[in-house]
Amino acid sequence: MHKVKSVTAMAVLLGAGLALGACTTESTTKDVMKHPYKEVWSGYSTATPETRAMQDDDFANPYMPYVDAAAELWDTPAGEAKKSCADCHGAPDDAKGGSMGIPMKGVGAKYPAYDPESHGPINVELRIQKCQTDHQKAKPFKYESDELLGMTGLVVMQSRGMKRETKAAEQSDPLYPAWLQGKAFYYQRRGQLDLACKHCHEDNAAILVRAELLSQGQSNGFPTYRLKWQKPGSLHRRFRGCNNNIRSEPYAYGSDEYLALETYLAWRGRGLPIEGPSVRK
Amino acid sequence: MKHKKIISAVVGAAVAGTIGFGAHANEMVKYEVVDGTIPQSLTGVAGDVANGKKVAINRKKGNCLACHTMPIPEEQFHGLTGPSLEGVAERMNEAELRMRLVDPKVVAYDTMMPSFYRTGQHRVLKDFEGKTILEAQEIEDVIAYLRTLK
Numbered sequence: 001m002h003k004v005k006s007v008t009a010m011a012v013l014l015g016a017g018l019a020l021g022a023c024t025t026e027s028t029t030k031d032v033m034k035h036p037y038k039e040v041w042s043g044y045s046t047a048t049p050e051t052r053a054m055q056d057d058d059f060a061n062p063y064m065p066y067v068d069a070a071a072e073l074w075d076t077p078a079g080e081a082k083k084s085c086a087d088c089h090g091a092p093d094d095a096k097g098g099s100m101g102i103p104m105k106g107v108g109a110k111y112p113a114y115d116p117e118s119h120g121p122i123n124v125e126l127r128i129q130k131c132q133t134d135h136q137k138a139k140p141f142k143y144e145s146d147e148l149l150g151m152t153g154l155v156v157m158q159s160r161g162m163k164r165e166t167k168a169a170e171q172s173d174p175l176y177p178a179w180l181q182g183k184a185f186y187y188q189r190r191g192q193l194d195l196a197c198k199h200c201h202e203d204n205a206a207i208l209v210r211a212e213l214l215s216q217g218q219s220n221g222f223p224t225y226r227l228k229w230q231k232p233g234s235l236h237r238r239f240r241g242c243n244n245n246i247r248s249e250p251y252a253y254g255s256d257e258y259l260a261l262e263t264y265l266a267w268r269g270r271g272l273p274i275e276g277p278s279v280r281k
Numbered sequence: 282m283k284h285k286k287i288i289s290a291v292v293g294a295a296v297a298g299t300i301g302f303g304a305h306a307n308e309m310v311k312y313e314v315v316d317g318t319i320p321q322s323l324t325g326v327a328g329d330v331a332n333g334k335k336v337a338i339n340r341k342k343g344n345c346l347a348c349h350t351m352p353i354p355e356e357q358f359h360g361l362t363g364p365s366l367e368g369v370a371e372r373m374n375e376a377e378l379r380m381r382l383v384d385p386k387v388v389a390y391d392t393m394m395p396s397f398y399r400t401g402q403h404r405v406l407k408d409f410e411g412k413t414i415l416e417a418q419e420i421e422d423v424i425a426y427l428r429t430l431k
Contacts, residue, residue, distance in 0.1 A: 190403045192395070192414060194386075199393040204362045210347045211358035247406040
């Protein structure tokens with residue numbers, strides 16, 4: 001038992017690319033779970049006054065038309081089952097969560113959750129797709145389609161202001177293996193520029209790279225409307241962008257690799273208020 | 282006692298050049314690391330200061346301004362993640378600068394600075410696979426430019 005534990009702890013540290021001497025199991029595990037930041041802050045802090053003002057006012061937030069369109073789809077029966085989201089969950093802001101008793105409030109704060117079917121993390125996008133396939137018997141919206149972005153925005157919005165929570169870093173949590181995998185990803189150098197996430201978002205947060213002020217690269221603002229994209233985008237689109245920028249082959253939307261990274265990132269940002277859909281430059 | 286290490290040459294794949302970036306998959310030049318420096322020129326051809334400055338500025342090549350302040354006031358937005366390169370020629374000699382550019386991880390394990398003359402990084406974008414960020418002569422040109430920063 002003791003042995004198993006310390007082996008896992010070793011794996012964690014190796015995953016993080018750290019050299020490790022002889023440590024006791026206790027302190028090793030604690031070191032691993034130690035928070036990487038003294039203070040956790042949102043990308044909102046380093047956003048421009050213009051994008052902040054847009055985010056602060058739902059009437060100015062360019063994401064909202066997509067959410068409005070999704071609100072209509074929410075009430076529209078679909079698929080062979082001819083059921084709407086509302087048939088099962090009530091209104092998006094129904095605190096009781098409709099006939100199934102599953103409210104949308106809180107989803108954005110506690111996802112990615114554990115999916116017993118895939119034995120791994122499931123994020124809001126994939127959960128929506130799963131409801132479409134399993135319960136509506138419908139063809140799911142494509143990842144990164146306007147429909148799925150709108151619906152994700154609508155769902156996540158119900159958790160605005162709630163604090164990000166996760167237990168994924170605890171060995172007893174079923175998301176722990178994904179947390180480990182995500183952590184290894186975060187600290188691994190990649191691409192022709194040979195950079196890890198941590199070089200920009202941990203070592204250099206709040207510092208300028210050319211004209212860009214680096215944030216901690218937190219996920220609490222997602223989904224987000226990016227002015228550069230002229231469109232809403234998912235967290236996985238951001239991951240792909242950050243990978244591409246350092247000339248690294250990106251992974252697919254909804255891939256295991258990005259789901260693990262999303263799980264780990266949620267832990268790095270625990271306690272941050274959910275802002276999605278946010279606005280960024 | 283001098284620590285010597287030969288980095289073997291890597292033969293890259295054929296040049297595709299669809300995007301037209303500088304990095305070509307020519308055979309890489311062999312070089313020798315001596316005490317954390319590279320004393321020998323990669324090409325034996327003297328560096329061109331003017332081209333070195335251009336390569337340093339070019340976002341698809343050196344892009345040094347992403348991370349460093351440099352005495353190039355005509356360019357806006359100098360990054361601050363690395364040290365200022367003003368006066369760098371007084372702090373570092375040619376052999377040290379060459380090491381810094383070719384593969385800085387040899388002297389600074391955890392550095393953010395890319396290795397401008399190396400291949401084999403993890404999951405490189407297909408278009409850049411087997412290619413170095415800068416060509417050997419471009420490295421020499423940038424060094425020649427940096428040597429003027431007194």
